[in-house]
Amino acid sequence: SHLIGSFNPATTIQKGFSFEAFNPGPLIKAMLNGGLFLANEINRATEYTQNSLLEPLEERTLSIPHIGRVKSSPGFFFIGAMNPSELVGTHRLGEALKDRFNVWIELDYPDKKTEMKIIEHNNPYYKVEESILEKIYLIINRTRTHHQVQTPASLRSGIALARLTGVAQKRNKKADSNKILRNLASNVLFGAIQAKPGVKAKDVIVNIISQVLGSA
Structure with a gap:
């Protein structure tokens, strides 16, 4: 919910499940503004969170219950950074999510x-x-x-x-x-x-x- 956003309870009571009552999370904001979204340490994300990224990366849209499908603006760009998989606390990236990253860059320590x-x-x-x-x-x-x-x-x-x-x-x-x-x-x-x-x-x-x- 933090990534995507959530409904404000007080506003929802007054105006129902509308976009006006919805507090967009950082991913939705980046999509609407056509901005850059950096998912740092993405392989620490749970399977549920990883699955929520499939639609934005594939369709450049995201379906929100009670509101519908939110389309990203031109310029929306998604970057994922991850730690070595052998570190404690990391999760294996699902094949479906890995397939949606077009470019992979391996970084070493700086000089x-x-x-x-x-x-x-x-x-x-x-x-x-x-x-x-x-x-x-x-x-x-x-x-x-x-x-x-x-x-x-x-x-x-x-x-x-x-x-x-x-x-x-x-x-x-x-x-x-x-x-x-x-x-x-x-x-x-x-x-x-x-x-x-x-x-x-x-x-x-x-x-x-x-x-x-x-x-x-």
Whole structure:
């Protein structure tokens, strides 16, 4: 109902099940305005939600009970973004829905320069030095190449680590930046990565941090 919309109870009592009493959801708004609709993490959607997308993607219309069929305006465009299917919480996309996406683009991690800019952009209040920012990138990137890591850290982990480091440096300007980064990275990575079976995540994290910052 959030995606499509729902009837306002008070207005419905006064005017019945009319479009005037209907509060359109984001999908209906995008269709009516001929806008862009982004379904982020679409493979976390339930089967019911996935099925509700079949008509808009195929017919560019959507049937609403008591109102009828809503037609999309020219320019309506639907984009779906999804996580790797092996991640916890994802659902398999139905073949009918997959068939309605005309173009598929596989995205990898951004390059070093771009990722550092993204981390910096998302940390406007507590700036960190370029050298620290590079170490943060190297720590996060090392989780993606380490042979004992099954699920690596995402870009969000780099953003979180930069923010926490900036806060810690502001509170204690005389503290050693490597020591701050070492302690914070341990905490951030512990909840961000998944080690391979039979391997302790804590040991992997210590190894990764040591590779970038050296031994404690």
